[in-house]
Amino acid sequence: MTVPPPSARLRLGGRDFAPGVPVVMAVINRTPDSFYAGNRMYDEDAAAEAVARAEAEGADIVDVGGVKAGPGTEVDTAEELRRVVPFIARIRSAHPGLLLSVDTWRAEVARQACAAGADLINDTWAGHDPQLPAIAAAAGAGLVLSHTGGAVPRTRPHRVGYGNGAESIVDDVLTHLMGSARTATDAGVPGESLLLDPTHDFGKNTWHGLALLRRTEALVALGHPVLMSLSRKDFVGETLDLPVDDRLEGTLAATAVAAWCGAKVFRVHDVAASRRAIDMVASIRGERPPARAVRGLA
Template sequence: MAIINRTPDSFYDQGKTWSEDLSTELALAQADEAIAQGAEIVDIGGVKAGPGDDVSAGEEIARVVPTIAAVHDKHPGVLISVDTWRAEVADAALAAGAGLINDTWAGYEPELIAVAGHYGAGYVCSHTGGATPRTRPHRVHYDDVVASVIAETTALAERAAAAGCAQELIYLDPTHDFGKNTFHGLELLRRVDELVATGWPVLMALSNKDFVGETLDRPVDQRVAGTLAATAWAAARGVAAFRAHEVKETVDIIRMTAAISGYVRPLATTRGLA
């Protein structure tokens, strides 16, 4: 899952595809590159996850919907995800060609699942521990963070399936950093087998997150190695999808892990065979 941020203040790319006139050229070029590198899902978002300037639903729609339409028109076979917690935005995005709702705020607007179900779209079931959108965690505590994640995300998954969402596109996302500290993030990876054992496909958004930075004491622009190590660990244990900034490197990690496991063949083999 490639990340396309239609924001001027994203924590990692600092507005790489942003334009004041909301033109789609930069975002479409980034989507083209990500798809060429192997992305099978393109996730488009219009509001920074953390604290920042208020963005109305109308402004969020203006930021993401034209980009969704442009990517869908050029790459009709690619699954487009919209990163939003708002039902109004999801409705407009699905009408424009999106097929997956990445609800990173765990059903904060309950109507969102119904919108996804109405379109037969997929739905990402997140866990935030009840956090309000765009807030940072503060002294969060769980008796068992993995049990809490499983309970909250599987309940959302069951609601999504009952609402008519595409069964094969209902993902559980433990949602690293959202309502969690670094120790929680590491425990979720350590016990990822328990998430996979639910039977629902698991999606992880690990890319350059704060839990990686705090583990390694690295600033946001020096977290790729840590991200890829966490990705390899999770891929080897059955995580189905990864939301990533570095698409080519992430695809290589997934393919190498799958080849070691015997699930795929090497792409170009000549050494010692002639």
């Protein structure tokens, strides 16, 4: 069995993750209506406890969002700022060694979040606001580049197509992300601080999601660290015909495939289980020694 090339180097917030070292990003949704009820952290104290738990379970990054990704109650800029910025400042003070990410497509939220201590801007809506690369560069922050097939924020895909067959999505994603990476590097964001996210479920159906996962190595070959946000997504649920609460095993299977193929960062709801799965794959790949190896030696 041939081992695929290792994940790319990642630099964020003064930390350096060498090629082949996987990174876990924990999801903290400061929302009352996120699609997964187990991760609704609208109460600030509950969210702070979740951050501490995520760090203890092996998270390297915490991704803080203030707006549900899909359709729902309107959240204007002022409300998103209220939910996100003071909380990031609180976590920055309480967890100085933890990398912080802000999940937003709005320039003003990104700007204030970086000033409060965010190390990464997670733009899940594919440059809807073109100011984000410049904001990331000015703040010395990283930037997640995503693909939505032209979908606007907080909309669901409907009869989306990318040419002939599900595999054609891969070419569209590769072309879009290469262009976005050039724009961001031209704005001054270092290549090692740009994360490429194929963005499963956003502007895509389940066949597209499976095709992108199969072709993870093509994303890795672009040379930037690849982020996979697979956790409890609809493409997992539809593949196995399961509701959100029962998608952990499917998520871990998809995560293991992406890790084997060289993805770098994994955005997850279930930190401990994901950390174990990813570390096991890293050891199978030969990039991480066993934590304990005494069998047959003692």
